Amino acid sequence: MQGPASERTSVEKLRSRRRAQVLIVGGGINGVGTFRDLALQGVDVVLVERGDYCQGASGASSHMIHGGIRYLENGEFRLVQESVVERNRLLRIAPHYVKPLQTTIPIFSTFSGVLSAPLRFLTHKQQGKPKERGAFLIKLGLSLYDFFSRDGGTVPRHQFRGRKKALAELPRLHPGIKYTATYFDASVHNPERLTLDVLQDGEKAGLAGAGQARASNYVSLVSLKEAAGTGGGSTVELRDELTGEVFDFTADVIVNTTGAWVDLTNEAMGAASAFMGGTKGSHIVLDHPELLKACNGGEIFFEHTDGRIVLIYPMGDRVLVGTTDVFADMAEDAVCTEAEIDYFIDLIGHVFPDVSVDRGQIVYSFSGVRPLPKNDATQPGFVSRDYRIERRTAARDGAAGGAVVLSLVGGKWTTFRALSEHMTNDVLTELGMERKTSTAKLAIGGGADFxxxxxxxxxxxxxxxxxxxxxxxxxxxxxxxxxxxxxxxxxxxxxxxxxxxxxxxxxxxxxxxxxxxxxxxxxxxxxxxxxxxxxxxxxxxxxxxxxxxxxxxxxxxxxxxxxxxxxxxxxxxxxxxxxxxxxxxx
CATH class of the missing domain: 1.10.8 (Helicase, Ruva Protein; domain 3)
Structure with a gap:
């Protein structure tokens, strides 16, 4: 049984080991996914997280597992294809938490946006006042989306409905709609517990395999100390955030999956970077039976008056509303502001004009910083959601040698398994090892035999x-x-x-x-x-x-x-x- 904070078993195991082949810094879903994959390959791997697992951006998501239909207009076709494949996989390997989600788009025009869409596609900027995406553009996008999903067979193809049928199905929708388009994505109602399942799979694999796999939350990386000498790798200083105790740890490869804090983590290791340029996204949760009923069990996904794609959907007996997309100031707490709450109430009225919403029905709000790549010339909504891995060697003050540091830039919930596979392959290359098994069909935690x-x-x-x-x-x-x-x-x-x-x-x-x-x-x-x-x-x-x-x-x-x-x-x-x-x- 776990003892007092000063005797935490997870920290004691790290202190007693002092060294691993791989040290992962960051316990969001991408770090935890990489931990699991490496453990399954027999790698000696350790993960530390300065807060709790899934506490940062991973726990502040829109709770969606989706292909990213809106990324099509950014030209991110590779990401969309990977995302729909991974969405379909997660429906199969994590069915206890990942569920199909019927999504409806209310459409108010037929051809609007046809002329502005190509310019938006080419420049990744919104020119002037946003032009609403009409039925023609949405039909084109959903047809492409179905094309990318064709090999999965997990979700049905999209459907269009005229005004009469749309209002018969969703009678509280704005009476000015001309059509609705319905398609399927997926949702994850328990992202924090799914992250914990992935982590525990990794620890279990470490106990069963040739390598070891240990993880601890509330442990932070303080600094890079030195190259480890003849043994190779580098030594970093770690701190138990619950007791203040500091101890050294050595690794051959350091994986930086600290999300929006990647640059700050690299700075702590003596090599400041400028990879990140995250945006803040906020959400509110409503206890609102009338709005819950109006959604009829499905997500309402639409373009608000400012061109931002937003969503309303039921999660059990509550309704989730989101999200904003503004450049984040890392010096400030990510919190949902009063202005954002006004925005959410306004967007609900845009599609459900006779459903009254007030602040008293908000039971929870949350906000997180998306770990997006830095791009000063691009508007927030057009910053790439794709990911890349940056490589360098950890060496302080120009010294030779040291651990290889792999920094993750970008990444999203839906693609965490594929991203983890990519990162693991890069780590295996650095270690001179080969992959033993794939996670593509491997059930996650409580999804086994569900x-x-x-x-x-x-x-x-x-x-x-x-x-x-x-x-x-x-x-x-x-x-x-x-x-x-x-x-x-x-x-x-x-x-x-x-x-x-x-x-x-x-x-x-x-x-x-x-x-x-x-x-x-x-x-x-x-x-x-x-x-x-x-x-x-x-x-x-x-x-x-x-x-x-x-x-x-x-x-x-x-x-x-x-x-x-x-x-x-x-x-x-x-x-x-x-x-x-x-x-x-x-």
Whole structure:
């Protein structure tokens, strides 16, 4: 069982090793995906993340797994093709978290934008006032999109509907529409848990294979110290962010997957770079049954009046609305501003004019910085979403030798598996090793043997019910963990258990399981990234108090630490997510 922060098992394993073939810095989905792939090849690999896994841009996405239809007008055909192939793959290998998403585009004109689109394609700039994309352009784009998807067979082709049929299906849509176009992409409702699944797959592969694979959150890279001498590689200084302890670690290859912070990480290693030029994207989450019903179970994806492509779609019993796209100031916190909230309320009215929305229905907001390449001459919406890998040798003050540093520039959720494969191949080349296995058809975590029909899901639920576990509880565990829920249930059944007083979505034993198996560093990790309680606006003072009390045992928190964790959680929710939790229950 995980002990106090000063005795974190994950850090102790790094300190005792001191060296690995590969050190990955950054625990977003691309770093974690590369960790998994390298571990499967038998590489001795370590990953460190300065915060919690999936805490940065990976946890602030639009929760979509998509081919990027709008990238077509940027000319990014390679990226679109790779994206639709990877979308189809993730539907197969991660079916517990990645689900088909019906997407509808409301269209208000027929030929609008036909003349301006070629210029936008060639210059990657919006000339003058945005010209709305009409049915002709959207039909052309969706036909291309279907073409790129042709070999997957996972999602249906697009359909066009006239006004009458469109309004019959979505009666709350703006009555001025002329058509709708419907196609399928996919969504990921639990990106944080999918990231954790990928990470745990990597650690499991390390234990089973010839190499080793260890990871720790709340560990940062402080600086590059020196070349490692005759043994090769370089030594960096790492810091445990929970205790302040500093220790050295040596690696032959360093992989920098710190997203929008890539340049700052390279600077810490003595070689400042200027690769990144990220943009900020914000979202709000609404508890709004009327808007939820208006969406009719599908995403509404459309062009707002400023030319920005935006979205509205249901996520369980909530509605997600996003996103903005403005150049980010890395010196400031990425938070959803009041102006962005005004923008979101306005865009909802653009397509659902008789659905009233106000700030009181917002239960959560979030914002992140996209890890995009620097391009001063390009407007934010046209900055490439593709990725590249930059190579250099780590050497301070002009010294010879040192580890090879591979920096990831760009990358998106949908392509993380392919990107990780690309990065892994580059690392293998540096190490003089060959690939042993592919991840293209390898199920991720709780996606293995996940029921592929509703009947199969119901059979699984019934088989895992008990006197103390009803259908709702079994369903929640399957939703949260996929088929890994079987391991969780086995743990729960080893001792008496009870649901929390403050929520029926967690039990005492489940929290103890998370503390023992999922590297909980702070109370907020449970609320935002191990569950969806914060996302859905379900955090209360009673919940903070009860969860912190239960975690204090396995995590070794004394009364002072427990109080600081509650305060920290309140501050994070208020500062970054617009959520105020005032009262506490003694």
């Amino acid at each position: 029921p592929d029909t509703e009947e199969g899901i119901q059979r699984w639920i019934k088989a895992h019910m008990s006197a103390d576990r009803d259908a709702d509880r079994a369903t929640l565990l399957l939703t949260r963990y996929g088929t890994r829920a079987e391991d969780v249930i086995a743990y729960l059944d080893l001792a008496p258990d009870r649901l929390l007083r403050s929520t029926r979505e967690l039990s005492v034993r489940e929290l103890e399981f998370m503390a023992e198996n999922e590297q909980i560093g702070h109370l907020i990790d449970v609320l935002i990234r191990r569950t969806s309680l914060a996302f859905r606006g379900l955090v209360t003072g009673e919940l903070l108090n009860e969860v912190s009390e239960i975690l204090s045992g396995p995590l070794g928190w004394d009364a002072a630490r427990r109080a600081s964790e509650i305060t920290h959680a309140q501050e994070v929710l208020q500062r970054f997510h617009g959520v105020t939790v005032d009262s506490l229950v003694a």
